[in-house]
Amino acid sequence: MKTITTLSDLRAARLSLTGTVGLVPTMGYLHEGHLSLIRRARVECEHVIVTIFVNPTQFGPTEDLSKYPRDLERDLGLIEPLGVDLVWNPSAEVMYPSGYQTWVEVEAMTRPLEGAMRPGHFRGVTTVVAKLFNATQPHKAYFGQKDAQQAAVIRQMTQDLDFPIEIVVCPIVREADGLAMSSRNKYLSEAERKAATVLFRALSAAKDLYEGGERDAEKVRGKMKEVLAGEPLAQMQYVSCADYVSLEELREIKGKTLLSMAVFFGKTRLIDNFVLG
Amino acid sequence: MKTITTLSDLRAARLSLTGTVGLVPTMGYLHEGHLSLIRRARVECEHVIVTIFVNPTQFGPTEDLSKYPRDLERDLGLIEPLGVDLVWNPSAEVMYPSGYQTWVEVEAMTRPLEGAMRPGHFRGVTTVVAKLFNATQPHKAYFGQKDAQQAAVIRQMTQDLDFPIEIVVCPIVREADGLAMSSRNKYLSEAERKAATVLFRALSAAKDLYEGGERDAEKVRGKMKEVLAGEPLAQMQYVSCADYVSLEELREIKGKTLLSMAVFFGKTRLIDNFVLG
Numbered sequence: 001m002k003t004i005t006t007l008s009d010l011r012a013a014r015l016s017l018t019g020t021v022g023l024v025p026t027m028g029y030l031h032e033g034h035l036s037l038i039r040r041a042r043v044e045c046e047h048v049i050v051t052i053f054v055n056p057t058q059f060g061p062t063e064d065l066s067k068y069p070r071d072l073e074r075d076l077g078l079i080e081p082l083g084v085d086l087v088w089n090p091s092a093e094v095m096y097p098s099g100y101q102t103w104v105e106v107e108a109m110t111r112p113l114e115g116a117m118r119p120g121h122f123r124g125v126t127t128v129v130a131k132l133f134n135a136t137q138p139h140k141a142y143f144g145q146k147d148a149q150q151a152a153v154i155r156q157m158t159q160d161l162d163f164p165i166e167i168v169v170c171p172i173v174r175e176a177d178g179l180a181m182s183s184r185n186k187y188l189s190e191a192e193r194k195a196a197t198v199l200f201r202a203l204s205a206a207k208d209l210y211e212g213g214e215r216d217a218e219k220v221r222g223k224m225k226e227v228l229a230g231e232p233l234a235q236m237q238y239v240s241c242a243d244y245v246s247l248e249e250l251r252e253i254k255g256k257t258l259l260s261m262a263v264f265f266g267k268t269r270l271i272d273n274f275v276l277g
Numbered sequence: 278m279k280t281i282t283t284l285s286d287l288r289a290a291r292l293s294l295t296g297t298v299g300l301v302p303t304m305g306y307l308h309e310g311h312l313s314l315i316r317r318a319r320v321e322c323e324h325v326i327v328t329i330f331v332n333p334t335q336f337g338p339t340e341d342l343s344k345y346p347r348d349l350e351r352d353l354g355l356i357e358p359l360g361v362d363l364v365w366n367p368s369a370e371v372m373y374p375s376g377y378q379t380w381v382e383v384e385a386m387t388r389p390l391e392g393a394m395r396p397g398h399f400r401g402v403t404t405v406v407a408k409l410f411n412a413t414q415p416h417k418a419y420f421g422q423k424d425a426q427q428a429a430v431i432r433q434m435t436q437d438l439d440f441p442i443e444i445v446v447c448p449i450v451r452e453a454d455g456l457a458m459s460s461r462n463k464y465l466s467e468a469e470r471k472a473a474t475v476l477f478r479a480l481s482a483a484k485d486l487y488e489g490g491e492r493d494a495e496k497v498r499g500k501m502k503e504v505l506a507g508e509p510l511a512q513m514q515y516v517s518c519a520d521y522v523s524l525e526e527l528r529e530i531k532g533k534t535l536l537s538m539a540v541f542f543g544k545t546r547l548i549d550n551f552v553l554g
Contacts, residue, residue, distance in 0.1 A: 162411040
């Protein structure tokens with residue numbers, strides 16, 4: 001496994017990989033969710049490239065860029081046994097040198113949900129992912145369903161810009177008590193960590209309602225709000241019951257549907273989602 | 278030579294090309310300028326892909342999209358003898374299907390000159406070129422110096438987005454009397470065609486001034502305006518004496534410099550440029 005920090009080294013290393021290449025883009029501080037993506041890539045592709053880059057352009061000015069958890073040695077130790085060929089680990093200066101001025105933007109579907117709460121977030125995501133696609137030239141790229149809107153936006157970008165890349169979205173990996181794995185879980189106090197299961201409980205209650213026949217989206221959103229309201233440490237930012245493809249809020253549930261939410265515990269913001277239908 | 282109109286056919290045909298690939302993106306209605314790009318690609322690369330696509334997203338609402346000259350049969354006849362492997366000739370619906378919503382934008386350097394006169398133009402250019410790069414996966418891509426700002430913007434985009442592609446910019450090809458070749462020259466009446474040599478004359482006069490030692494950019498711009506004002510059929514839109522890389526207007530000429538201009542003859546808008554230094 002080679003760890004690479006300059007574009008010229010990456011180009012040379014990429015040229016030496018013949019056969020199919022799977023890309024797993026990450027911001028590091030890896031957990032079982034990331035590792036599940038790498039394992040899937042390892043099964044499906046002849047070579048695997050993992051990128052570790054905390055992308056500054058997808059953080060808002062008031063967000064947690066500077067304190068986002070980082071531990072490269074630990075990350076490399078976790079992925080070395082998985083059969084990864086290359087780790088692309090550029091600095092911010094390599095990715096965004098002086099004079100940098102190009103942006104990739106997906107429009108309509110970045111406006112609701114995370115896009116509404118985090119202005120500019122998806123512009124940073126799509127730009128860095130386009131750069132990673134170009135720099136690593138993969139055949140398949142692996143993303144987690146945990147960031148449901150991100151996965152949808154990247155799928156749209158890939159299709160719109162004619163990238164010859166298959167986007168593979170892998171299931172959310174959860175702790176035993178249902179909490180979705182996230183690098184940000186590390187921020188939670190012990191009490192907040194216990195309370196954070198409320199996302200899973202709220203989504204499960206909404207799913208039960210749906211499976212009982214409820215198709216009124218407002219009632220499903222109401223159920224999620226109700227469960228979240230029962231947890232004093234949780235401050236809801238949004239709950240959503242939206243069309244899986246367009247991400248537009250629904251009145252009536254029909255077809256594939258995304259239940260999603262963002263919830264604060266103190267300063268820590270967690271997201272989670274279920275797919276129905 | 279295969280002419281291809283669907284992305285799946287293009288993917289398959291591209292996979293069959295082994296070795297280096299040169300891309301020559303065009304809007305068709307080919308002239309000697311385009312052919313010079315194709316010949317250069319043919320010399321430098323093992324395979325050549327020409328794209329012919331009149332890109333609607335780079336035309337403004339009041340511009341000449343609907344009347345932009347088109348003649349596919351003639352174009353194919355011109356390039357067949359040059360040893361082109363593939364012609365990518367998609368419809369607007371293939372390039373921008375319903376639900377399309379992704380844009381590539383270069384910021385600072387698209388603001389002056391053509392960008393100031395044609396809002397949204399470069400967003401259309403960079404988006405379509407990114408799509409063509411992804412769809413054809415070339416090693417080198419060939420552009421004409423005639424569209425000087427376009428070449429600079431594409432070079433910036435390629436660098437910023439980490440495309441593993443070398444941008445080759447080829448010299449302007451001119452008619453015997455100095456008029457830069459352009460598909461839009463076809464719009465000119467006989468009188469306008471004669472008058473249109475004024476762009477070359479204005480640029481030549483400015484260059485003479487520079488070669489005589491003048492370094493005051495405003496005087497160089499003044500000379501170009503003076504020559505253009507002497508031609509009654511010419512309506513100047515802008516003249517510029519700018520830094521070759523940043524495209525910012527200069528006070529004092531030092532280093533590589535772009536002299537450029539846009540001039541109307543009736544409804545026909547022509548551009549031309551010289552590089553100094």
